[in-house]
Amino acid sequence: MATPHISAEPGDFAPAVLMPGDPKRAARMADQLLDDVRLVSDVRGIGAYTGTHQGKPLSVMASGMGQPSLSIYATELFTQFGVERIIRVGTAGGLAEGAKAGDVVIAIGAHTDSAMNQHMCPGINFSATASWSLLSAAAAFAGNDPRVKVGPVVSRDAFYGNEPEQVKLLAELGTLGVEMEAAALYGLAAKHHKEALAVLTISDHLFDPSQDMSPEERETNFQKSLGIAVAAALS
Ligand SMILES: O=P(O)(O)O[C@H]1O[C@H](CO)[C@@H](O)[C@H]1O
Numbered sequence: 001m002a003t004p005h006i007s008a009e010p011g012d013f014a015p016a017v018l019m020p021g022d023p024k025r026a027a028r029m030a031d032q033l034l035d036d037v038r039l040v041s042d043v044r045g046i047g048a049y050t051g052t053h054q055g056k057p058l059s060v061m062a063s064g065m066g067q068p069s070l071s072i073y074a075t076e077l078f079t080q081f082g083v084e085r086i087i088r089v090g091t092a093g094g095l096a097e098g099a100k101a102g103d104v105v106i107a108i109g110a111h112t113d114s115a116m117n118q119h120m121c122p123g124i125n126f127s128a129t130a131s132w133s134l135l136s137a138a139a140a141f142a143g144n145d146p147r148v149k150v151g152p153v154v155s156r157d158a159f160y161g162n163e164p165e166q167v168k169l170l171a172e173l174g175t176l177g178v179e180m181e182a183a184a185l186y187g188l189a190a191k192h193h194k195e196a197l198a199v200l201t202i203s204d205h206l207f208d209p210s211q212d213m214s215p216e217e218r219e220t221n222f223q224k225s226l227g228i229a230v231a232a233a234l235s
């Protein structure tokens with residue numbers, strides 16, 4: 001039965017969903033990866049695609065930008081459509097010294113300035129962490145690739161208005177990238193006893209503007225992260 005934001009039927013989604021923020025990136029991924037592909041929902045222009053990849057069922061659906069938007073889709077997928085694992089395939093701003101556009105971060109956990117996980121467990125600062133099953137499969141697939149790093153990211157509510165001192169401190173604390181969805185995704189996976197991972201392509205660097213990707217590159221430059229995400233999704 002359709003939900004307010006997904007006009008699909010039970011069984012229309014595969015157990016594993018790849019979830020970029022950008023609906024155009026989702027369409028590209030579906031086109032590139034899926035055989036026998038079907039458009040299973042298109043509410044608000046958020047296309048959801050289901051097909052097979054190397055004979056295994058797989059879906060692709062965008063989250064839109066930010067934790068509130070992702071939370072709507074992830075909640076409906078986890079609770080109404082039998083989805084077991086969501087792998088975010090997104091972009092992030094680099095924080096680590098020497099990180100280059102096109103590098104990939106596999107997010108072991110996500111700090112956040114958002115209130116999305118604040119009420120998860122009253123009195124506790126909840127740790128938003130990736131699922132070990134997906135994280136270990138992704139890291140194994142990436143092997144010793146020097147352009148892939150595993151570590152924490154920060155999921156901010158705002159894209160603009162980074163405080164320089166805060167960003168510097170986060171970098172000093174070993175945070176590898178800044179993006180806008182992973183913490184809520186990890187929280188929802190914990191809440192619903194599901195699995196989640198974020199695999200992020202560095203699209204710019206907060207301390208090095210020369211690294212900035214163009215809007216077109218942000219839409220299209222995801223091959224390395226996609227390979228890792230698919231390996232995790234189908235593991
Ligand atoms: O490229 P996506 O997956 O959308 O991810 C990043 O890009 C958007 C901001 O430009 C935010 O959604 C952020 O998390």
Ligand SMILES: O=c1cc[nH]c(=O)[nH]1
Pocket residue numbers: 091092093094159178179180203204
């Ligand atoms: O949220 C994001 C995503 C990419 N780059 C940034 O600087 N922030």
